[in-house]
Amino acid sequence: MTPLLSIKNLSAGYHGALALIKVSLTLNEGETVAVVGGNGAGKTTLIRTIAGMVPSTCGEIWFQNADITQARNDVICELGLAQVPEGRQLFPDLSVEDNLNLGGALKRSRHSRRQNLERVFGLFPRLQERRRQMAGTLSGGEQQMVAIGRALMAEPKLVMMDEPSLGLSPIMVEMMFETIAQLNRDGLSILLVEQNVTESLALATRGYVLENAEVVIEGRSADLLKDDRIRRAYLGL
Amino acid sequence: MIELYAGVAINGLMIGAVYALVATGLNLIFGVMRVVNFAHGEIVVGGMYIGYGAWALLGLPTSVSVALAAIVMFGFGYCFQRLIGNQFANRPQHAQFVLYISLALIITGGLAMAFGPDPRSIQSAASFSVYKIGSLRVDATRLQAALSAAGVILALWLWLRFSLTGKALQAASQNIIGGRAIGIRIDHVFAIATGIGFACAGIAGALIAPLYDTTPYLSADFTLIAFIIVIVGGLASLPGAMLGGLIIGLVEGLAAILFDPSAKSLLSYGLLIAILLFRPMGLLGKRRAL
Amino acid sequence: MTESKFYSTTRRNLLMAGASGLIGSGLPMPAVLRAQTSALKVGVILPLSGVLSFPGIATQRGTDLAVRMFGDEGVKLEVSYADTESKPENGRLAAEKLIRDGATILIGAWDSGATISAAQAAEAAKVPLVVNVGSAPQITEQGFTQLFRNFPPSSEIVAKGVALFKDLPRGNGFDPKSAVVLHVNDTFGQATGGAVKAVFEKLGLGINILDVISYDARARDLSIEVAKAKATGADLVLPITRVNDAILIVREMIKQDYNPMAIYGPSSPGPYEKAFTDALGKFADEYMTSVPWYDPTTEIAKKVLARWAKDQPNDRFELNSGFGWESIQVVADAFTRAKSTKSEDLHAALKATNIKDHPMAGGPIAFDAKGQNTNIAIPLLQNQKGAPVVIAPAAAAGAKVKLPMTKWADRA
Numbered sequence: 001m002t003p004l005l006s007i008k009n010l011s012a013g014y015h016g017a018l019a020l021i022k023v024s025l026t027l028n029e030g031e032t033v034a035v036v037g038g039n040g041a042g043k044t045t046l047i048r049t050i051a052g053m054v055p056s057t058c059g060e061i062w063f064q065n066a067d068i069t070q071a072r073n074d075v076i077c078e079l080g081l082a083q084v085p086e087g088r089q090l091f092p093d094l095s096v097e098d099n100l101n102l103g104g105a106l107k108r109s110r111h112s113r114r115q116n117l118e119r120v121f122g123l124f125p126r127l128q129e130r131r132r133q134m135a136g137t138l139s140g141g142e143q144q145m146v147a148i149g150r151a152l153m154a155e156p157k158l159v160m161m162d163e164p165s166l167g168l169s170p171i172m173v174e175m176m177f178e179t180i181a182q183l184n185r186d187g188l189s190i191l192l193v194e195q196n197v198t199e200s201l202a203l204a205t206r207g208y209v210l211e212n213a214e215v216v217i218e219g220r221s222a223d224l225l226k227d228d229r230i231r232r233a234y235l236g237l
Numbered sequence: 238m239i240e241l242y243a244g245v246a247i248n249g250l251m252i253g254a255v256y257a258l259v260a261t262g263l264n265l266i267f268g269v270m271r272v273v274n275f276a277h278g279e280i281v282v283g284g285m286y287i288g289y290g291a292w293a294l295l296g297l298p299t300s301v302s303v304a305l306a307a308i309v310m311f312g313f314g315y316c317f318q319r320l321i322g323n324q325f326a327n328r329p330q331h332a333q334f335v336l337y338i339s340l341a342l343i344i345t346g347g348l349a350m351a352f353g354p355d356p357r358s359i360q361s362a363a364s365f366s367v368y369k370i371g372s373l374r375v376d377a378t379r380l381q382a383a384l385s386a387a388g389v390i391l392a393l394w395l396w397l398r399f400s401l402t403g404k405a406l407q408a409a410s411q412n413i414i415g416g417r418a419i420g421i422r423i424d425h426v427f428a429i430a431t432g433i434g435f436a437c438a439g440i441a442g443a444l445i446a447p448l449y450d451t452t453p454y455l456s457a458d459f460t461l462i463a464f465i466i467v468i469v470g471g472l473a474s475l476p477g478a479m480l481g482g483l484i485i486g487l488v489e490g491l492a493a494i495l496f497d498p499s500a501k502s503l504l505s506y507g508l509l510i511a512i513l514l515f516r517p518m519g520l521l522g523k524r525r526a527l
Numbered sequence: 528m529t530e531s532k533f534y535s536t537t538r539r540n541l542l543m544a545g546a547s548g549l550i551g552s553g554l555p556m557p558a559v560l561r562a563q564t565s566a567l568k569v570g571v572i573l574p575l576s577g578v579l580s581f582p583g584i585a586t587q588r589g590t591d592l593a594v595r596m597f598g599d600e601g602v603k604l605e606v607s608y609a610d611t612e613s614k615p616e617n618g619r620l621a622a623e624k625l626i627r628d629g630a631t632i633l634i635g636a637w638d639s640g641a642t643i644s645a646a647q648a649a650e651a652a653k654v655p656l657v658v659n660v661g662s663a664p665q666i667t668e669q670g671f672t673q674l675f676r677n678f679p680p681s682s683e684i685v686a687k688g689v690a691l692f693k694d695l696p697r698g699n700g701f702d703p704k705s706a707v708v709l710h711v712n713d714t715f716g717q718a719t720g721g722a723v724k725a726v727f728e729k730l731g732l733g734i735n736i737l738d739v740i741s742y743d744a745r746a747r748d749l750s751i752e753v754a755k756a757k758a759t760g761a762d763l764v765l766p767i768t769r770v771n772d773a774i775l776i777v778r779e780m781i782k783q784d785y786n787p788m789a790i791y792g793p794s795s796p797g798p799y800e801k802a803f804t805d806a807l808g809k810f811a812d813e814y815m816t817s818v819p820w821y822d823p824t825t826e827i828a829k830k831v832l833a834r835w836a837k838d839q840p841n842d843r844f845e846l847n848s849g850f851g852w853e854s855i856q857v858v859a860d861a862f863t864r865a866k867s868t869k870s871e872d873l874h875a876a877l878k879a880t881n882i883k884d885h886p887m888a889g890g891p892i893a894f895d896a897k898g899q900n901t902n903i904a905i906p907l908l909q910n911q912k913g914a915p916v917v918i919a920p921a922a923a924a925g926a927k928v929k930l931p932m933t934k935w936a937d938r939a
Binding site for chain 2: 576577578580581612741747748750751752754755757758771774775778781782783784806
Binding site for chain 1: 401404405407408411412414415416417418419420421422423
C-alpha cells in the first residue's frame with residue numbers, strides 16, 4: 001500500500017543556507033509519525049515546505065499519489081493536508097468561532113461547516129464557552145485548542161502539528177497529547193513535530209530525528225527510545 | 238459670526254467624510270498587505286475624471302458615475318494586484334515604493350495626455366442647490382457626497398465584519414502566516430483588498446468631481462491627506478479612518494477661518510506631528526505592532 | 528473708403544494703392560513701403576497650457592489675426608510660439624529657446640512673473656521684448672533696456688479705473704461704504720490687491736476696506752474665503768482673480784447667498800472672458816471690471832472686429848486678443864521703419880514708436896524712457912446679457928450701468 005505522505009530527498013532553504021538537506025520520510029495512513037530535533041534543526045521548515053509555503057530546491061513530495069512538490073498552499077489544503085502551525089498563528093482580533101470558520105472555508109469542508117464546528121466544540125467544550133471571545137485574549141492552552149480545531153475544520157486526512165506543546169503548562173501538555181492520541185485513534189493521520197521527545201515518541205509509531213537540516217536517525221519509536229544516541233542527546237541519560 | 242463658524246465647521250465635516258473614504262481605501266491596502274499605495278491620490282483623480290467624463294460625454298448623474306467609478310477602479314485594482322502587485326509582495330520595501338510611484342506617474346501622465354492639463358469642471362444647475370437649515374445654508378452637493386461616502390464606509394465595515402471573504406481579509410491583515418497555513422487563497426485576497434481600496438478612492442473621486450475643478454495634478458494633495466488621516470486615525474482601523482477624516486476636515490476649515498486660508502495644511506501637519514510624538518499608533522489604532 | 532477693397536486686395540494691389548495715395552483704406556503704415564527681402568523672425572512667449580491657458584490662447588488668437596492682416600499688407604513676419612505652461616520660471620527658458628532658434632525680436636509673456644523671467648534673457652541677449660500683456664508695476668522698474676510694454680501697470684489700471692468707478696451715480700440702493708478685497712496669492716494678485724487698497728484710500732471714496740483676503744492660486748475650494756468675505760458684511764466685493772477662481776468665487780457667493788451691492792474687480796482677468804460668461808450664464812451679469820479694452824467707436828477697431836468675426840466667430844475679442852493684436856502691430860511698425868531684421872535696429876525703431884491708429888482705447892502707442900506706454904485708457908466694463916460692455920467713460924460707452932446688482936435668487 002502506498003504511503004499517505006512520501007517525501008524523497010527534499011531540500012529547501014535560501015541562498016546557501018539550506019534548512020533541509022535531502023530529507024526522506026514516509027507516513028502511512030492511520031499512523032502518527034514523530035519528527036524530533038532541537039532548535040533550528042529544520043522541523044518548521046519541513047512543515048512549511050510540505051504545506052507549500054516555502055519553495056523546495058530539490059526532491060519530491062507525494063500526498064495521496066499526487067505530486068504536490070510545486071503545488072500552491074491552498075491547493076494542498078484542499079487535498080486534505082492541514083496544519084497546526086508553530087506558535088499557533090491565530091487571528092487575534094477575530095472571535096474563536098470566526099477563527100474556526102475560516103479554517104473550514106475550503107471547498108472540501110464548507111458544506112459541513114456547522115457539523116464540523118459542533119464536533120470541534122464537542123472535542124473542546126471550553127472553546128464553546130468562549131466562542132465569541134477574541135482569540136488573542138485566550139490562554140495559551142485555549143489558543144492551542146483553537147489552532148487544532150481550526151485545522152480539523154478542514155476535514156483533513158493528515159494534520160501536521162508543529163510543536164503543539166510549546167509554552168504550555170505541564171497539565172495542558174498532558175491534555176494536548178491525550179487529545180492528539182484520541183484523534184489518531186479516531187482515524188486521523190498525524191505528523192507530529194516536537195522538541196518533547198519522550199511524549200511524542202510515546203504517541204508515535206515511528207520517528208525521525210532531524211539534526212542540522214538532515215535526518216540522522218529513523219526507526220520505530222520503541223527502538224528509538226532505547227537508542228543510546230537519543231538517550232544521551234535528548235533525554236539527558 | 239456663529240453662522241460663519243458653524244457653516245465652515247459643517248463644510249469641513251462634510252468634506253472630511255469624503256477624505257475619510259479615501260483614507261479607508263489606503264488603510265485597507267496597508268492593513269491587508271502592509272503596502273503603502275503611493276498612487277492612491279492618482280486613483281482618486283482617475284475617479285474624478287470618470288465622474289467628469291460621464292457627465293460631459295454621456296450626461297450621466299453623479300449616482301451613476303459613482304457606480305461606474307467603483308466598478309472600473311475595482312477591476313483595475315484587482316487586475317493590477319493579481320498581475321503585478323503580487324509579484325512584488327516578497328520584494329524589499331524600496332522595490333514596492335518604486336512600483337507605486339511609477340504607477341502614480343503613469344496615471345498622471347496618461348490623464349494629462351487624454352484630458353489635457355486644463356481644469357475641467359462640471360457646470361450644472363445642481364451646482365448651486367443648497368439646503369436651508371434655519372439660517373444655515375448647506376451645500377446640497379457636498380452633503381450628498383458626505384452621506385454617500387459615509388454610507389460606503391459603513392457598508393464596507395459591515396461587509397468586513399460579517400461576510401466570510403471580509404473576515405478572510407481581516408485574517409490576512411492580522412496574521413498572514415496563519416492565513417497561508419489554513420489555505421486562504423492569498424493572491425485572491427490581496428487582489429480583492431486592492432480592488433476595494435482602489436474602488437474607495439475612485440468613488441470618492443467621482444463624488445468630488447462636481448465640487449472641484451478636475452486637473453491631473455490634484456493627486457499629490459489627496460495622497461498626502463490620506464496619509465495624514467491614516468496616521469492620525471490609526472493604521473488599519475476603519476473607525477479610525479472615519480474619525481481621522483472628520484477631524485482633518487474640521488481642522489482644515491477652522492484653521493482657514495481662525496488664522497488664514499493658507500494655514501489649512503499647517504494645522505493638519507501640526508496635528509500629524511503631535512500624534513506621531515504622543516500617540517504613534519493613532520487615535521483609534523491598537524498598540525499591537527503591525 | 529471701402530472695406531471690400533481691403534479684404535479682396537492682394538499685396539500688389541495694395542502696394543499700388545499705397546503708391547497712389549489711397550493708403551488710408553488699408554492698415555496704418557508709414558507712407559513708404561519698400562518690399563522687404565527677408566522675413567522677420569518673431570518669437571512669442573505665452574502660457575498655452577496650464578491654469579493660464581484660457582487667456583494665453585486668447586492672446587495667441589489675436590496675435591495670429593494680426594500676423595495674417597499685416598501679412599496681407601506685405602509685412603513678412605515669421606512667428607514662432609513658446610509655451611510657458613503657466614509656470615513663471617519658464618519665461619526665461621522660452622525666451623532663450625526662441626532666441627537660439629533665430630528670433631531677433633520677442634513678444635511676451637502674458638503672466639507678469641514669466642515676463643520678468645523672459646526679460647532677463649532678452650536683456651542678456653540684447654533682443655527687444657515687446658510686452659503684450661503683463662501688469663505688475665515692477666516689470667518696468669527693473670532697468671530693463673530691451674523691454675517695451677504696451678500694457679498699463681496695475682497701479683495705473685487701478686488708479687484710472689477706480690477714478691471712473693468713483694464717478695458712478697449713487698442712489699437706488701447703491702451707496703457702498705465698505706469693501707472687501709479677495710486676491711489670488713501670486714505676483715500679479717499681490718501687486719494688484721495692494722494697489723486697490725492704496726488707491727481706494729488715496730482717492731477718498733469714503734469706502735472702508737474691511738479686509739484683504741488672499742487665496743492660493745491652485746486652491747480648489749474657495750468656500751472659506753468667500754465665507755470670510757461674507758462675514759465682514761462688506762457692501763462691495765473686489766476680486767482680483769484669474770478666470771477659474773472668478774467662476775468659483777461667484778458660485779460660492781450664490782451658494783452662500785452673499786448679495787453685495789456690486790462686484791468690481793479692477794485690473795482683474797476673468798470676468799470679461801468668454802469662459803466666465805459661458806460657465807455662469809445669467810449669474811455672470813453685472814460683474815464689473817476696469818481693464819484696458821478696445822474702443823468700439825474707432826475705424827480700426829471695427830475693421831479688426833469684422834475680420835475676427837469672420838475668422839473666429841465662436842470666440843470673443845477681448846483685451847487679451849486685443850493686446851496680442853497690438854503687439855504685432857508694434858513689431859510690424861518697427862520692422863517697417865527699421866528696414867532691418869537686426870535686433871539693435873529694431874530696438875532703435877521701437878524707441879521711436881508713435882502709432883496713432885490702433886484698436887485698444889487710448890492715445891498713441893509710444894514708449895517712455897522706461898519702455899512704458901503711458902497713453903492707454905482704462906474703461907469701466909460691466910457684463911450685460913452675457914458679454915462685457917463699456918459703461919464709462921461716456922464717450923466710449925455702449926450701455927448704462929446696472930446698479931446695485933440684482934440678487935442671485937432674483938435672476939430668472
